[in-house]
Amino acid sequence: MxxxxxxxxxxxxxxxxxxxxxLKNEIESESKVNDFEDVLTLLExxxxxxxxxAAMYMAHEYNKxxxxxxxxxxxxxxxxxxxxxxxxxxxxxxxFETILSKEDFKFISYIREKITDPEFPALPRIYLxxxxxxxxxxxxxxxxxxFLDSAENYIESNNLDTQQGLISAINNLGKKNVTLLQKYFxxxxxxxxxxxxxxxxxxxxxxxxxxxxSGFRKSCEDKMNEYEEQRIRLISEKFSSDESKxxxxxxxxIVSTMLHxxxxxxxxxxxxxxxxxxxLHACEYCYGRTSHEFMGHTKDEFERFIYVKINADKALExxxxxxxxxxxxxxxxxxxxxxxxxxxxxxxxEITRKILETLYKHKNPVTITTxxxxxxxxxxxxxxxxxxxxxxxxxxxxxxxxxxKIEKRAARIEDRLKAIEYLKKAGITVGVxxxxxxxxxxxxxxxxxxxxxxxxxxxxxxxxxDILNLRGDSKFKIKQFIKEYYPDLTEAYNDLxxxxxxxxxxxxxxxxxxxxYLMKDVLKKYGLNDYxxxxxxxx
Numbered sequence: 001m002x003x004x005x006x007x008x009x010x011x012x013x014x015x016x017x018x019x020x021x022x023l024k025n026e027i028e029s030e031s032k033v034n035d036f037e038d039v040l041t042l043l044e045x046x047x048x049x050x051x052x053x054a055a056m057y058m059a060h061e062y063n064k065x066x067x068x069x070x071x072x073x074x075x076x077x078x079x080x081x082x083x084x085x086x087x088x089x090x091x092x093x094x095x096f097e098t099i100l101s102k103e104d105f106k107f108i109s110y111i112r113e114k115i116t117d118p119e120f121p122a123l124p125r126i127y128l129x130x131x132x133x134x135x136x137x138x139x140x141x142x143x144x145x146x147f148l149d150s151a152e153n154y155i156e157s158n159n160l161d162t163q164q165g166l167i168s169a170i171n172n173l174g175k176k177n178v179t180l181l182q183k184y185f186x187x188x189x190x191x192x193x194x195x196x197x198x199x200x201x202x203x204x205x206x207x208x209x210x211x212x213x214s215g216f217r218k219s220c221e222d223k224m225n226e227y228e229e230q231r232i233r234l235i236s237e238k239f240s241s242d243e244s245k246x247x248x249x250x251x252x253x254i255v256s257t258m259l260h261x262x263x264x265x266x267x268x269x270x271x272x273x274x275x276x277x278x279x280l281h282a283c284e285y286c287y288g289r290t291s292h293e294f295m296g297h298t299k300d301e302f303e304r305f306i307y308v309k310i311n312a313d314k315a316l317e318x319x320x321x322x323x324x325x326x327x328x329x330x331x332x333x334x335x336x337x338x339x340x341x342x343x344x345x346x347x348x349x350e351i352t353r354k355i356l357e358t359l360y361k362h363k364n365p366v367t368i369t370t371x372x373x374x375x376x377x378x379x380x381x382x383x384x385x386x387x388x389x390x391x392x393x394x395x396x397x398x399x400x401x402x403x404x405k406i407e408k409r410a411a412r413i414e415d416r417l418k419a420i421e422y423l424k425k426a427g428i429t430v431g432v433x434x435x436x437x438x439x440x441x442x443x444x445x446x447x448x449x450x451x452x453x454x455x456x457x458x459x460x461x462x463x464x465x466d467i468l469n470l471r472g473d474s475k476f477k478i479k480q481f482i483k484e485y486y487p488d489l490t491e492a493y494n495d496l497x498x499x500x501x502x503x504x505x506x507x508x509x510x511x512x513x514x515x516x517y518l519m520k521d522v523l524k525k526y527g528l529n530d531y532x533x534x535x536x537x538x539x
Contacts, residue, residue: 006050007047010022019056048091055091058095077123081122141180189227228252252308255311278303286474313357316359393431429461431464434463448518453526467506469504
């Protein structure tokens with residue numbers, strides 16, 4: 001095999017057609033003893049088309065390379081982690097299909113053994129998609145049943161690749177096996193698992209769904225809806241706040257992505273991730289309420305109907321393992337941009353912990369924003385993250401009576417301070433958002449210095465203050481809040497918030513007075529203005 005000739009030809013014409021032509025030429029030429037070693041060399045190439053050719057050749061000559069079969073099998077498994085979607089589609093998947101169609105049961109057993117290995121997250125999808133196509137062509141009922149029985153191991157998986165593999169596999173087998181698959185559907189639905197429901201619903205949207213009788217499909221939907229309602233009711237009853245006197249509904253959902261871009265020069269990060277949509281804390285000044293409208297809810301349902309992203313860690317991992325992300329220096333993620341990642345429901349799901357474990361696995365920096373003392377549950381993983389993380393508490397006041405008005409269901413102030421103490425003893429960087437400062441309510445010099453002095457006593461690393469801004473629709477909720485609790489300040493607020501139109505800001509004289517006192521005086525006095533301790537966005 002002339003490696004240089006192959007590489008140069010592909011460089012001139014980087015196309016699948018070129019790979020196929022070169023493969024045909026190699027097959028027609030006489031094989032050499034070192035062909036397999038040459039193929040391994042080509043598989044190390046950075047050029048995805050060179051790797052596609054090598055995978056094609058390895059699969060086509062699989063029978064001839066008998067003494068190298070174990071090595072080929074091991075290599076194919078490792079290649080399932082390849083970064084190139086083009087290589088997976090045009091090189092690896094056809095290679096798997098070629099070899100699996102040769103009925104090499106040792107290879108099938110080897111794949112099934114490796115599927116459970118977390119080192120190869122994409123392998124289940126490749127196996128399920130490819131082998132189901134092979135079985136569909138053969139249409140051997142016993143082999144199809146054995147395959148579907150083995151799918152029992154994956155039907156509850158929250159791995160997005162595995163789910164997509166199952167969806168494709170069922171659709172591939174569906175045309176000639178509708179009755180058989182319907183029996184499996186009934187068994188799978190009785191598992192009462194949301195991941196299973198997701199797979200079945202997605203299959204119904206494909207061609208297979210057209211082959212199923214409408215009555216059977218409706219009975220499946222009714223059963224899944226019934227189980228979901230039961231589960232939602234149990235979880236909601238357990239995690240609704242007794243103090244709030246408000247019913248809270250939790251709904252489990254599966255997401256395909258987790259990251260959203262944040263274009264703000266004022267923030268040290270450009271990426272946010274939220275384990276939940278909606279937040280129990282019911283903060284009066286929250287800017288995230290409008291995000292609930294995308295789900296068909298009113299803004300007031302933000303704290304009463306909360307979506308739980310049960311596969312958040314897997315969806316996030318898919319986004320941060322791609323080369324474009326890995327090679328970027330701008331990888332800092334803020335966990336909790338429009339929800340608290342440690343709200344009460346996380347006691348049950350531990351989604352935030354799973355996300356942190358994923359970020360630690362890939363050594364990705366993360367800054368966590370919270371009002372909850374539940375964060376101390378994850379001290380062990382935070383210590384492992386070390387310089388890759390900091391925890392930022394929101395503490396606008398030490399006055400619990402005031403906090404009960406503006407943050408109805410957040411952790412009590414003594415619990416937040418105790419959590420800070422635990423984190424600092426563990427060597428974790430802790431910042432505080434002294435936000436928002438409500439004009440004429442918690443803006444006295446005595447109160448602001450008392451907060452900062454207390455935070456210094458708890459060895460906080462830095463404090464970021466800001467004045468209440470009336471952004472978008474939140475300004476109506478704030479004005480309603482002022483009218484209800486501080487009616488004497490209604491006119492003063494109207495006079496103070498004179499800058500802006502949709503977003504309202506305090507006048508510059510008041511702003512300068514507050515920031516001069518905080519930034520030039522009291523924060524400096526207590527050493528809490530050293531923002532070099534903050535985790536930065538560029539890595």
